[in-house]
Amino acid sequence: MPTPACIAVLGGGFSGAMTAVNVARLSDRPMHIVVVDDRGSVGRGVAYSVRRPEYLLNVAARNMSAFRDEPDHFLRWLRTRAEFDPLPDAELSEQFVPRQVYGDYLRSIVENHLCGAGHRPCVSTELVTGEAVDIEPGDGHGVIRMADGARIAAEKIVLATGNEPPAPLPGAGAHDDHPAWVANPWRQWEHRLPDTGSIAILGTGLTAVDAIITLGDLGWRGSIHAISRHGWLPQPHFRGVEYPEFPPAGIDLTELGLDALRRLVSAHCAELVARDADPAIVVDKLRPYTQRIWSRFSREERLEFARRDAARWNVLRHRIAPEIHDQVEQARRAGVLTVHAGSIGQVQAVGEKIRICVEAQQPVVADLVINATGPSTRFSATRSVLLRNLLTRGMVSPDDTDMGIRVDRDHTVLTCRGDRSAWLLALGPTLRGTYWETIAVPELRVQAQRVAETLLGTVPADVEEEGQLRLEHML
Ligand SMILES: Cc1cc2nc3c(=O)[nH]c(=O)nc-3n(C[C@H](O)[C@H](O)[C@H](O)COP(=O)(O)OP(=O)(O)OC[C@H]3O[C@@H](n4cnc5c(N)ncnc54)[C@H](O)[C@@H]3O)c2cc1C
Structure with a gap:
């Protein structure tokens, strides 16, 4: 060349x-x-x-x-x-x-x-x-x-x-200029904080955690609602756990295919839970194999994994610093942060506020809404x-x-x-x-x-x- x-x-x-x-x-x-x-x-x-x-x-x-x-x-x-x-x-x-x-x-x-x-x-x-x-x-x-x-x-x-940037949500496109709507959480939004009231964060992943931490640091005194399909917040990192049983000797993880891999991972997660240990150990131990496993999945298996397993995977895989996790839990215990589990529906402007429809739940109406649903x-x-x-x-x-x-x-x-x-x-x-x-x-x-x-x-x-x-x- x-x-x-x-x-x-x-x-x-x-x-x-x-x-x-x-x-x-x-x-x-x-x-x-x-x-x-x-x-x-x-x-x-x-x-x-x-x-x-x-x-x-x-x-x-x-x-x-x-x-x-x-x-x-x-x-x-x-x-x-x-x-x-x-x-x-x-x-x-x-x-x-x-x-x-x-x-x-x-x-x-x-x-x-x-x-x-x-x-x-x-x-x-x-x-x-x-x-x-x-x-x-x-x-x-x-x-x-x-x-x-x-x-x-x-x-x-x-x-x-x-x-x-995050994928647009139903109805949200009409509110791009609305003062209460933050379409891109990676751009500055702190100057738009109201003095009090409520803030809704759409998503409960790492970007949502950033927003929760910032609100705590700024001394925000209103209420925070974090909404996602499962309502799962990231887990903290932990150290020093031995689990030599995974991956099991003689099994080539890259050859298993999605169904067999799911069964194997579920069994080991259950075993860890029974031992009062964190099931995320299995995800950590999978990491050196993940790209190869993915490359051998069929297209259907990849799509199926993204549809059915990715949310759980992300929670176990993308963990956060223990001190950050403590701050989030503190906000939750203090009643400042409420986590809602349910699919996010229409985003509607109601005067100066934004209303978020949540499947099978009361809508959440907030003074500022941050779209932290993750990259499209x-x-x-x-x-x-x-x-x-x-x-x-x-x-x-x-x-x-x-x-x-x-x-x-x-x-x-x-x-x-x-x-x-x-x-x-x-x-x-x-x-x-x-x-x-x-x-x-x-x-x-x-x-x-x-x-x-x-x-x-x-x-x-x-x-x-x-x-x-x-x-x-x-x-
Ligand atoms: C909030 C946040 C926290 C994270 N924390 C961690 C962490 O703790 N540890 C970790 O390992 N990973 C972390 N990550 C993952 C992170 O994405 C990667 O570590 C890495 O920074 C990604 O870099 P990148 O260059 O691929 O993408 P980016 O950082 O997104 O860089 C892409 C750049 O290209 C520019 N650009 C795009 N299009 C154009 C164009 N057409 N013309 C000119 N410029 C363009 C963008 O503006 C941007 O500056 C985090 C990610 C986020 C969003």
């Missing part, structure tokens, strides 16, 4: 920034790397640009290195900060560090490798602030069209656009102008479950005709249909290095032969 003269990465969150950083530090050929991000601060992305110290990472520090090949990188970096000085190593590695500190970590990596001297001498870099809205095919390259009319030609282009997962309904244009052009296509972009095993995008794109690659949360586990840093750092290796033509032979990502033990 001839060395591309210019690589453009669209999206400067963890996935895009770390792809660029890996190319910059590993390339031994002349290369110009452009990172385009509409938020400006390359590295932080949506999750780590928050300026709220009360938001903690939901993964322990020992597993948050940005580099696949340097597992202690984040721990070493934390040692440069005075506030972590008193902690012995063993305690530091188990810390759930503030997300804004993690954002500083990523910025320092970007500063070093993309702005400073930390890249190879043959590499030059450029950070562009702005929204990419389309890519026009050229001869052996693509031309990125920016919202302001600028154009960037690149031999290889990486899509690292991150999560979609129907790729063909993407609201990204860029991705919509690429879909229309047939340059990208949905995977067979329509959860994300269809890619080949080395992250090369497959066109609507199923051909390997000559210049487009993708990584990150938009590959949910391909990997299922493709959201958190432990998976994304593997992808960022893998995409860099594909761009540089240095993919290790074992990965090519295996036909999928090498799996790392990510606990």
